[in-house]
Amino acid sequence: MHEHEHNDVNAMSQRRFFTVTILNSLITLIEFLGGVFSGSLSLLSDAFHNFADSASVVGSYYAHRISQRPQNQLNTFGYKRAQIISAFLNSLFLVIISVVLIVEGVQKLFKPEQINGNLMLIVAVVSTVANLVSTLLLSRGSKHNLNIRATYLHLLSDTLASLGVILGGILIKLFDWVLVDPIITIIVALYISAEAYPIIKKTVKILMQGSPTVDCYAIQKDMMNIEGITGVHHVHIWSVDENSIVFSAHINMQDMLISEAEKIYDPVAKLLHDKYGIEHVTLQAEVERGKKEDLYLDSRNDID
Template identity: 35%
Template sequence: MPHDHHHHGDDHHHHHLSADAGDRRVVAAVGINVLLTVAQIIGGLIAGSVALIADGVHNFSDALALVLAFGARRLARRGADAAMSFGWARAEVVAALVNYVSLIIVAIWLMAEAVGRLIDPPGVDGWIVVWLAGLALVIDLGTAGLTWRLSKESVNIRAAFLHNMADAGASVAVIVGGILILLYDWRLVDPLLTIGISLFILWHVAGDIRPVLRILMLGAPMRHEVPEVAAHLNALPGIASVHHVHLWQIDEARNSFEAHLVLEDGADFTAVIARAKAMLAEEFGLLHVTLEPETQAAGCADQEGACPEGAAL
């Protein structure tokens, strides 16, 4: 047993080392994006390009998205306290929602701008736009590279990562559009590409925002449904019926489950609960479990009448 405890301590130490390395990556990404914003706005003023200034402002929203992601990441590592008994990990989920909503706003704004340009295509902005868009592309891809590994383990960082990929796409559009305008004076290419990028952003957000909303709405984990878990409990010896069944996600990594178990007459409640918890851990990976044993004679002690609510389960 002491050996197990020591091993866990080592894991915890490694986790913090990797977390600090991840934080450094996010800080570097924020710094790069702020520098890019300054370069684009100055370049836009010199070239007389509103598009470049707008792209700079969009890049600044990227930096803010990363700051938000970084802050939530730090907050999520705080332990449980009297006010937050589950800890602060859900801060990352809230930050992801804010980032996705801002992405939707940016995409709609870009589309509105593009429609205006379709009606009245802008004049040529010159090579400075193409070069700065090229710089933006390199920086966006660099930032995305810094956050890519982290994005696989955090819905919050994933939202910021998607922000950057959307920006990289926008930079490609500006480069392609700028070259086509310079070569063929085909001015409609810029607004058409912008509309395409906006639709791409919205399509991505539509898929990625669902698990975030599911966690915030106390939904069951995507892998499991309540009736399935309840059916497994019902099948265990010593359990007559199951009700008041609730399964939800605390955050990305942890799930919570609670239920009332009506025991068969003469069943030993300690053995039944131990068996139920072992099954829930093995079959469904549920470790944060609260089970309340009840007898058929005494009935449910809940005051809210929650017992009949799950009777079918």
């Protein structure tokens, strides 16, 4: 991640988060009342989405603030994963809400209710404008930060949902087709789930110390080309967050002074940083120990 891209996240000020929170709180109230009085499930579902949005924006902001804390004795890798946890919870909540809405939508398909299309349409237009403003406010940084992307996805999904409600309101007003309301609810819920799943998958992988998409055998080959290294084994590679990759390995070298071994460490760190984007490298020098062992640690042994 380039420096200017990383600064996109930091550029999102407290005022933007505050503005989005206020907008979504007002939208939630308006849509909830509109849904109750119009009888529209899609408006009520959008109200619940916006309520989740407000909580998501606040949680995202505080997770971002926490992630900026420096490393300390309690968290030697810092607090970057606060944003990963926030992204996971936000996305999981989206999926749960979507499942509930799909169930409700299916029930409404078999038991349709009369809907006030005029009120539904007016509330949906107001909601769409406010949701669009909120989405634009948080669009910066959403491509390179899972936490912000999860929050941005909340807002984008509500914008799409509001557009769907507008379409539903028009169809109900013109043709009295009340079934369009639950149909739109189900379609939007399915779309939200499809968008949230990749974020859940990626955040779980990070939290489970899963390896990023890096070819460790290619790394081993490149390291073996560095003069002085005769073997590479017991490799571990993981991500602290979606942008910070950590690498550790045991390397075999000729018997030499520590001061001489240190001269090999720098080319290794430079290689891993420049070619593979690895920020933090830990190496354990050995002469013969482990030279015949596999690249990855044997599962029967403890991590060392």
